Amino acid sequence: MNESSNSATKKMTRKAVGASTIGAIIEWYDFFLYSTASAIIFPKLFFPSADPYISTLESFGSLAVGYVARPVGAAIFGHFGDRIGRKNALVITLWLMGLSTIVMGLLPTYSTLGFLAPLLLIIARIFQGIGVGGEWAGSILLSMEWGGNKTSGFMASLPNAGVGAGQLVASVILGLFIALSGSQFYVWGWRLPFLFSVILLVAGVVIRSKIDETPHFQEVQASKQVSALPIFEVVKSYPKQVLLTIFLKMSEHAPYVVFTVFMIGYSVEHFHIDKGFLVTAITVASILMCFNIPLFGHVSDRIGMKRVYLIGVILMLLWAFPYVALMNTGIPSVIFLVTVLSMFPHNIQGGAQPALIAQSFPVRLRYSGAALGSQISAVISGGIAPIICTYLLHVFGTIYAVAGYIAFTAVVSLIATVLVKNYTQLKENPGTGTKESIEPSIQL
Template identity: 50%
Template sequence: MARQRRRAAISSVIGTTIEWYDFFLYGTMAALVFPQLFFPKGDPYVALMQSFTTFALGFVARPVGAAIFGHYGDRLGRKTTLVVTLLLMGLATAFIGLMPTYDAVGLWAAVIVTVLRLIQGIGIGGEWGGAILLSMEWGDERRRGFMASLPQMGVPFGLLLSSIVTTLTIAATGDAFGTWGWRIPFLLSLILVAVGLYVRLKVYESPLFQKALAQKAISRVPVGEVLVKHPGEIVWSMLARVVENGSFYIFVTFIISYGTTYLGMDKSVFVNATIVAALANMIAIAFFGHLSDRIGRKRTYLIGVLMMILWAFPYYALVNTKNVGFIFLATIIAMFLHGILYGPQAALIAENFPTRLRYSGASLGYQLTAIIAGGPAPLVSTWLLKTTGSSAAISLYVIVLGLISLAGTAMLKDRTEAPLE
């Protein structure tokens, strides 16, 4: 039992790391090189908006992936779906690395990269629910917050890995990065997928799902049933995530284009700041996941939301100094605060759904946020900056997201000490 618990936790972390590496890599390249590679030459602002639009479409696809793999995850099991999502994500990412550019195929370049981005979104949409449930349902009842937070660490691990690989590739290829060097990080995904599959195939199915299967308590149409029986939990989960999801993509994706185009600084400053900040994010996720087992998920999460609201203006005040030290400090604090939210979030959401519907319900609640928060965040931020010429509008945007999250979190039930069944 203890061995399988370790395997479940390790496989979830490794698998989610690989999937988020793929997902974040696209976001970084959407800010750095995709506007020049895949879209018509002309106004740089228009090209950047087009690039961020394809980035956002990946988020639109995530609820689709949540519905598809939520259905099969609640009917066939968590492990099977996790193997499929890993393959789907990895292959789509590798194909992006083989993409022809606009100069070679014209508008077909934008069409193909958009389709591959949609496939990425479907893959990541199905990944999250299975990964956190496999870890949480194998874990100790008294440590559910911590166990569910471990797969969440795949986000900073993936961010760290994609940032390091991008930085090393930029250094190694120099001026050639914009022509062919950018392809290398995408093609490396094939090696990562092979490692992930090896680890995941060694894990047994979650004991809670096995029990539901033995008792013939499996839903015939889990997505439909959870929408009918638990619509409130899905909506409140979605709203509770808004500030976590939206601010994250402002801090790690939009900030690269903000720093290079608006502040006129070198892109490596912001990529390197993200690498260091990812370490702070990892520590915060694990610690606050653990803390939520002691003081409650809801209380921990509300503290995180309030702190994120308070940080909205100081963050840009530090970044706008153009001082490298202050930029690093701003990014580290921002990502630490994100970890306060992301640590207890998985258990907070998943505990609000029964085992037979948990994959579908938790996945939908989590992934629907991507449409209204994470996906549009770089796009909205770019528009606000262009329209107002000031970062103050973006800070106000983060505060609005925070107020929405306060309302959503207040409506969720705290089941920290309640049994999963």
């Protein structure tokens, strides 16, 4: 490769990383804005009830609907991502997420429209879920496949840090409008963070439209290995890899939703802690997340992705009961500190996870496999986590039941992580009986 070509490749790599990361920030801003709103806004405005337990359960149910829709998005965009390329699929997901969020900000509330208000909110949430279901895998592949084999963990972790950055932007914008609107927050102030998405949407589409398709996918096209039905093929040929992906992600996803959604609502309701104070805690945690995830992605390139991920899973298991005990003190300063510290076991996993999952599948089926496994996991771990925790608390009458749930997800992920293999360790393609010729040789 001559100097001019090498320079052009490096320039496009930087653009691809920027486009995938910025796009991820925008899409996760939309998604996490709803998550926080489901704890502090929607129970009051869209799911009013004389019983706070019922209101909370209904609001968290609408949150779960978005997660249920994510595998649908994974199937749709996994198909197109492995058929027509990563870039084109990602532009569509951005439009879908952005428009859904803007619609939410324009919806009448229950007091104006009655039962149609939560119904329309749920429909918009479904489209959000479909969009983000295709986003995660595509963004990490866009970055990882433009990077080198020796830095795949770091490159794939950058868009995953966009998850934290999206949470950060959502927390900052929400906190800003809580402060600006004051007593009018539940009248009109809550709408502004959702409408703010229009600015992010335009910026994201412009940036993503200017990048080229990844070299790995171009090789798949050149070698005529593009699958006709990638979702069906990955399920048929790599069912074990899909299942292990589902389970290994549980200890990263479920606790994160517990930390940032359920426990926030719990602290507001039981200890009467100011919602703005708790949003600030999430903001600080999100800032650290933006740095920690790429850091541990880099570490995973040095000592192995599986090894780093196992460290994160074990720490999550050990943290479960101390975390709940400290949160249950009801002391604002302790809750603030613990909310920030709770992100570290998650961040360790978040740094190693993207490449660990992506490299479990061959390039030509990678979008479909990574998307399907991760998004089914999002349903059975993250999406229903607040509902499970609300139910456990209601039935057992102790918050320590939530700690047991966190510990359970960690044990499941520990087993799955031990069993998962890099695709290059699978000697043959189960579907054809032949070796793939274009797979990078990278060790987990």
